[in-house]
Amino acid sequence: MSEENAKPEKAPDKEKEVKKKEEPQVPKYTGYDYDCFLAPQELLKAVTKLDHADFFLEDVSCVDMQEGFQVVYHFDRFSQPGRVVLRVMISRENPEIPSIYDIFPGAAWHERECFDFFGVRFTGHPNLIPLLLDPEHQGPPPLLKEETALKDLNQLYPDRVHTPVSPDSEEFVKEINNCSNQKSRNQS
Amino acid sequence: MAQENQDLIRPFADTATDEPIINQAPVQKILNICRAMSLWPMTFGLACCAIEMMSFGMARFDSARFGAEVFRPSPRQSDLIIVAGTISRKMAPLVVRLYEQTPAPKWVIAMGNCAISGGPFVYKNQYGIVEGVDLIIPVDVYIPGCPPRPEGLLEGLFQVQKKLTGRRWWPLPEQARTSDK
Amino acid sequence: MNLDLRLDTSGDFYARKFQPTKREDTLILNMGPQHPSTHGVLRIILEIDGEYILRAEPVLGYIHRMHEKMAEVMSYPQYLPNPARTDYLHGLAWNWAHVAAVERLMGLEVPERAEYIRVITCELNRITSHLLWWGAYLLDLGAFTPIMYAFDDRERIQDILQRITGSRLTYCYYRFGGVSNDIDDRFIEETRKQCSRMKPRFKMFKDLVTDNFILRKRVEEIGEIPADTCRKYGATGPVLRGSGVPYDVRRAEPYSVYDRFDFNIPSYDTCDAMGRYLVRMDEMQESIKIIEQALDTLPEGDYIMPKAPKKPKPPAGDVYFALEGARGKIGFHLVSDGDKSPYRLKLRAPGFSNLSLFSEVSEGVLIADAVSILGSLDLVIP
Numbered sequence: 001m002s003e004e005n006a007k008p009e010k011a012p013d014k015e016k017e018v019k020k021k022e023e024p025q026v027p028k029y030t031g032y033d034y035d036c037f038l039a040p041q042e043l044l045k046a047v048t049k050l051d052h053a054d055f056f057l058e059d060v061s062c063v064d065m066q067e068g069f070q071v072v073y074h075f076d077r078f079s080q081p082g083r084v085v086l087r088v089m090i091s092r093e094n095p096e097i098p099s100i101y102d103i104f105p106g107a108a109w110h111e112r113e114c115f116d117f118f119g120v121r122f123t124g125h126p127n128l129i130p131l132l133l134d135p136e137h138q139g140p141p142p143l144l145k146e147e148t149a150l151k152d153l154n155q156l157y158p159d160r161v162h163t164p165v166s167p168d169s170e171e172f173v174k175e176i177n178n179c180s181n182q183k184s185r186n187q188s
Numbered sequence: 189m190a191q192e193n194q195d196l197i198r199p200f201a202d203t204a205t206d207e208p209i210i211n212q213a214p215v216q217k218i219l220n221i222c223r224a225m226s227l228w229p230m231t232f233g234l235a236c237c238a239i240e241m242m243s244f245g246m247a248r249f250d251s252a253r254f255g256a257e258v259f260r261p262s263p264r265q266s267d268l269i270i271v272a273g274t275i276s277r278k279m280a281p282l283v284v285r286l287y288e289q290t291p292a293p294k295w296v297i298a299m300g301n302c303a304i305s306g307g308p309f310v311y312k313n314q315y316g317i318v319e320g321v322d323l324i325i326p327v328d329v330y331i332p333g334c335p336p337r338p339e340g341l342l343e344g345l346f347q348v349q350k351k352l353t354g355r356r357w358w359p360l361p362e363q364a365r366t367s368d369k
Numbered sequence: 370m371n372l373d374l375r376l377d378t379s380g381d382f383y384a385r386k387f388q389p390t391k392r393e394d395t396l397i398l399n400m401g402p403q404h405p406s407t408h409g410v411l412r413i414i415l416e417i418d419g420e421y422i423l424r425a426e427p428v429l430g431y432i433h434r435m436h437e438k439m440a441e442v443m444s445y446p447q448y449l450p451n452p453a454r455t456d457y458l459h460g461l462a463w464n465w466a467h468v469a470a471v472e473r474l475m476g477l478e479v480p481e482r483a484e485y486i487r488v489i490t491c492e493l494n495r496i497t498s499h500l501l502w503w504g505a506y507l508l509d510l511g512a513f514t515p516i517m518y519a520f521d522d523r524e525r526i527q528d529i530l531q532r533i534t535g536s537r538l539t540y541c542y543y544r545f546g547g548v549s550n551d552i553d554d555r556f557i558e559e560t561r562k563q564c565s566r567m568k569p570r571f572k573m574f575k576d577l578v579t580d581n582f583i584l585r586k587r588v589e590e591i592g593e594i595p596a597d598t599c600r601k602y603g604a605t606g607p608v609l610r611g612s613g614v615p616y617d618v619r620r621a622e623p624y625s626v627y628d629r630f631d632f633n634i635p636s637y638d639t640c641d642a643m644g645r646y647l648v649r650m651d652e653m654q655e656s657i658k659i660i661e662q663a664l665d666t667l668p669e670g671d672y673i674m675p676k677a678p679k680k681p682k683p684p685a686g687d688v689y690f691a692l693e694g695a696r697g698k699i700g701f702h703l704v705s706d707g708d709k710s711p712y713r714l715k716l717r718a719p720g721f722s723n724l725s726l727f728s729e730v731s732e733g734v735l736i737a738d739a740v741s742i743l744g745s746l747d748l749v750i751p
């Protein structure tokens with residue numbers, strides 16, 4: 001800090017330089033081998049397909065943004081490693097999404113965690129009570145952002161397609177069957 | 189939101205104890221020396237500091253040399269509570285309860301920054317932890333560090349013994365002695 | 370908010386939610402949060418019939434420390450020391466996952482030497498973690514002596530790490546683009562010495578404990594977790610490898626320089642607590658193998674990239690970085706909006722998924738066996 005203050009003229013220049021270099025640098029490998037958007041009502045279908053393809057659930061996470069909550073499901077596979085991510089947008093006013101508990105019982109806790117932190121309700125969940133939070137916690141769910149801090153999809157994920165894919169489509173089936181991190185690593 | 193929760197007064201533990209049966213100074217003095225040399229700590233690991241508390245009792249640091257050997261998991265059998273770790277709001281009522289279950293006379297060591305003041309987990313609008321165990325139970329000795337080294341905990345133990353008997357029983361490490369004076 | 374539960378005789382929120390079944394001859398029992406074998410503060414509500422568990426429900430959150438919220442509040446460098454406190458036994462792995470997620474998002478190339486140093490220190494840390502697990506697990510099962518042996522070695526490794534990283538337990542050694550300081554000859558020498566010292570120790574551990582008849586009775590055929598259950602619950606790490614699936618992130622999704630080393634992935638298909646026990650014992654030896662190879666081929670060069678960003682501002686986007694910790698797969702899902710602090714950071718703690726299968730596995734077992742199962746899952750509750 002003190003060094004930067006001492007040379008106020010040079011510092012901003014340096015930062016600019018660094019920025020210019022970094023801007024075009026997109027991550028070579030984002031850790032995702034297949035990335036797709038889904039409509040909420042098709043989630044269960046897609047997850048069933050993944051279950052048949054021998055995937056396991058890594059985690060369920062949630063991102064709060066202007067358009068609503070984006071619930072993110074990460075899947076990976078033991079036999080042929082490759083990460084599939086399903087993204088589902090739900091509205092902020094009525095945050096409801098079907099629970100995938102019946103297919104992956106391990107999702108139960110991850111979903112309860114999302115319920116704790118964001119207030120997302122998973123319909124069909126057998127035991128949706130606070131898991132990590134104090135049950136007497138007052139006030140809104142802690143990880144909700146303030147209105148002013150919210151970003152929208154294009155700010156967070158620039159140059160990506162946000163059109164939902166149908167889990168019945170051939171593309172989806174092909175992608176999840178061939179999904180492997182070997183390929184995407186070599187491409188980069 | 190979470191700020192409001194901060195202002196609520198947390199229930200403080202019930203600290204009332206009975207009078208000793210033989211309340212005479214010489215008897216108590218001898219008893220206190222006995223107590224100081226055989227403190228039974230409770231294994232009360234709450235987070236990372238608990239691991240250093242384990243090192244404190246195991247090979248190398250070996251608290252048995254100073255009379256605090258018998259780690260007891262039950263509060264009813266122990267008289268030294270080492271609060272090692274973060275106290276979350278969910279845990280707070282249980283800490284109080286464990287304190288109350290411990291028979292008097294009892295002593296409390298707050299080990300680590302978390303137990304002293306919330307440590308690294310304090311920020312504006314935090315929603316999950318109690319900022320310092322002394323908000324809910326009385327504390328005798330504080331040991332700073334994140335985590336404190338086992339030597340630090342040993343020193344804390346000596347302080348408890350000093351509090352009990354009025355003197356330090358073990359020699360100071362050479363360096364500490366020179367810097368003291 | 371009423372935190373005072375002292376007069377509450379009907380049980381707290383979770384006890385009330387835990388509806389008893391129709392049977393009338395069962396007992397609801399709370400195990401924990403203050404219990405020696407729950408490793409940290411885990412509470413399990415049990416419905417028992419005599420000594421047999423009918424139903425078990427873990428209640429966690431007694432050690433919830435708002436790591437995800439803190440990431441959003443703090444800037445990247447401010448958050449550096451925090452991940453190591455998430456899983457304090459294998460702190461370096463978490464530290465690594467955090468810096469590597471940021472590096473991946475920014476497209477930073479870490480110098481080779483730094484990668485090697487990371488591998489060496491992380492594996493040393495893995496050994497300390499497994500040693501502590503070994504001692505504590507046997508302590509749960511009633512054997513007091515082994516933990517003394519475990520701590521003997523553990524303290525030595527901690528001394529080595531302490532000289533380089535500056536702390537004994539909650540390390541904050543890796544930086545964006547490298548590590549905070551270089552290793553020296555003394556470190557290398559001491560590490561080599563420790564490695565050669567450990568090798569015969571493993572044989573001793575085996576003779577002393579693993580072949581012990583009493584231990585075998587306590588762990589063999591206890592807590593069988595079929596591989597498919599692991600998949601359904603997302604269990605990873607030694608739990609999964611103890612069920613016969615040789616899945617290790619170091620091999621499956623190689624990060625850093627792990628693809629250059631020759632090491633085995635131990636797996637046992639007995640699926641029981643013994644399998645998980647043996648996997649961890651073997652893994653320590655594999656770690657030593659990796660360390661020795663890394664020391665042999667340690668390249669010269671920078672230990673941190675020359676223009677390493679002190680205050681990184683990754684571009685908008687999101688990445689997932691997975692890494693093999695001592696307890697399983699650690700995942701960092703980092704969403705950035707191009708600002709100085711993450712927009713959202715999701716941590717995948719392996720213990721979380723591993724524990725979630727406990728209620729299924731513990732059905733119908735004895736309480737004493739449940740302790741053995743809990744221990745064999747090796748928990749650090751997030």
Ligand code: SF4
Nearest residue numbers: 236237300301302334
């Ligand atoms: S003081 Fe530091 S080491 Fe101790 S419990 Fe708190 S965070 Fe962990």
